[in-house]
Amino acid sequence: MKRITILLAMLTAAPASAQVRTVPYWASIAAAEAMMRTGPDRSYPAIWVYKRRDLPLRVLQIEGAWRRVQEQDGTSGWMLASLLSAKRAAVVTGTYRPIREARDDGSRLLWQAAPGVVGRISQCDGQWCRIAIGARTGYIPQSGLWGTDPGEQLR
Structure with a gap:
């Protein structure tokens, strides 16, 4: 009987991807x-x-x-x-945005991203996000992105 109960529980449980957020x-x-x-x-x-x-x-x-x-x-x-x-992904907004080596306006400029460019984001601290655009990665001011909430932090 215990095996049947466990089997039924496994069959009726929603997969992680189907759980509601x-x-x-x-x-x-x-x-x-x-x-x-x-x-x-x-x-x-x-x-x-x-x-x-x-x-x-x-x-x-x-x-x-x-x-x-x-x-x-x-x-x-x-x-x-x-x-x-x-x-998580985001769109660069406004004007060209600097992509920097570190989370600092004084950090080395790696390149600039044009408005409308889409990248994957991670490691947002409320002010900066790590962004991956193709094979290139760097840090962008979070205020220049659409795809995060103001001050949102991502790990």
């Missing part, structure tokens, strides 16, 4: 092509088709396997959760 939270597009729809079902018309992997999105609402997301310009709609990733 508290909204709002940040995600990124995981698929090479992702469709944003007007409602949480495939029967709703598409608003946009995204062909940019790693584009950050703000998840605002959860309804079953669907997530209501918002992009940088404020457009919101619904995407399947399977098209999203928990990997």
